[in-house]
Amino acid sequence: MAAAVGSDFDAATAPFRRELVVHCYRMLGSVHEAEDLAQETLLRAWRARDRYDERRASLRTWLYRIATNACLTELEGRARRPLPSGLGAASQDPDAPIVPDFEVPWLQPLPDTYLRRDQVDPAAWASERDSVRLALVAAMQLLPARQRAVLVLRDVLEFSAAEVAAQLDTSTAAVNSALQRARAALAQAAPRDTTVRAPEDRAVRETVERYVRAFEAADVDTLVTLLTDDAVLEMPPVPLWYAGRLDYGRFIARVFATRGGGWRMVATAANGQPALAAYCPDEAGVLRLHTLQVLTVTAQGIASNVVFQDARVFAAFELSPVLEPGH
Structure with missing residues (x-):
């Protein structure tokens, strides 16, 4: 592992912890699971610190590889996290019984404290904010896990196709194909609404x-x-x-x-x-x-x-x- 990282693992990885939680949240739809997976990512990274080679990937890229694969493992065999509107037709009865269903792993909201308010670039802040909108995260839950990962890594985090291929142990062609399918599915599930306004408006x-x-x-x-x-x-x-x-x-x-x-x-x-x-x-x-x-x-x-x-x-x-x- 690079000396600068190895000398103080916590200090080297601390700047990435917040964004790893947000990444895991986009993948999983649960704040609590995202926190757990981000912690698991750092634990795995610490255990593998002697195998890290800074010549092959930046520390950030390496951590995202670990986090993404941890999320994919967590999602195996799991049902998606929906909102009620994703499960059936709307009710027209205002007196319908209010009966919670705790068997459904519901989509959870993300506190804004996880978002980078210190962004100097307004466009970067807007991009991060837009990438966690509740409707978008709900729509992403409809995608197969690997397509979801490719979409987030390419379109949100802006890793190159080659970097994503390395992170997911696949080919660049497979990444491009998965991205095309994910974009098409997402556009059909949740067309981009350009009239949504920022909270500070x-x-x-x-x-x-x-x-x-x-x-x-x-x-x-x-x-x-x-x-x-x-x-x-x-x-x-x-x-x-x-x-x-x-x-x-x-x-x-x-x-x-x-x-x-x-x-x-x-x-x-x-x-x-x-x-x-x-x-x-x-x-x-x-x-x-x-x-x-x-x-x-x-x-x-x-x-x-x-x-x-x-x-x-x-x-x-x-x-x-x-x-x-x-x-």
Whole structure:
């Protein structure tokens, strides 16, 4: 191993840990599994440090080879991680039973703390943000594991075809073929929506602020005006989901009728998108964490809201279980 790396393995690999987690997340769709696989990658690298040859590959390329193959092994025989909209038709019944399905390995959101806010190049920051959008990660789950790996390594991380071939122990021709198939499948599953706006966009901030005010006021009429005509509401681990302003609004009206008003929303961010932690008052008036809502905002309004109610997701975002007075 190169002396500069061998002298302090932790210091040499530390700059790559965050991006390895994000890479594993794109592959696996789970923050917790991504953390585990990134740690496993560094452990494997440490054990193989004497075999590393800096003349054959950079340290970053070598680590990505280990991480990608660890993910491929993890994905063998595994079902994809979906969102509810990927499992069946939308419901039109606002009173349908809300029954969680914990047997499904649901897609998880990624806290924005994993993304590089220190990017000097705005284009580089936008590229990383766009590459983890929730809808895109969900669509990538539809790809066979090796096609997913090729797509991420080539189109997101911009490794050359030759580098990817070396990482996956295959030929350049096979990499190019897999990339072509992956791009075609992804375009069919999730056509690129150029109207999606960045969280820092002023119009996005204003839309989210209006959504928060309407939600906290239990004002369904105003809330639905902020939605696109075909807005989608889904709620893992509940397989139930709704499409369109009318059904979205009817379901939210049911939520307020059942849980009452007095909700509070706390802004956060997930997958490069605006997100809100929703707190609902209990019988004693204590505001308790209820859900994490991840919004997709376009030029036409809020196009999607994926509402997560999972203790593991809450832990990943370090959300307080109770909202203290004054927050």
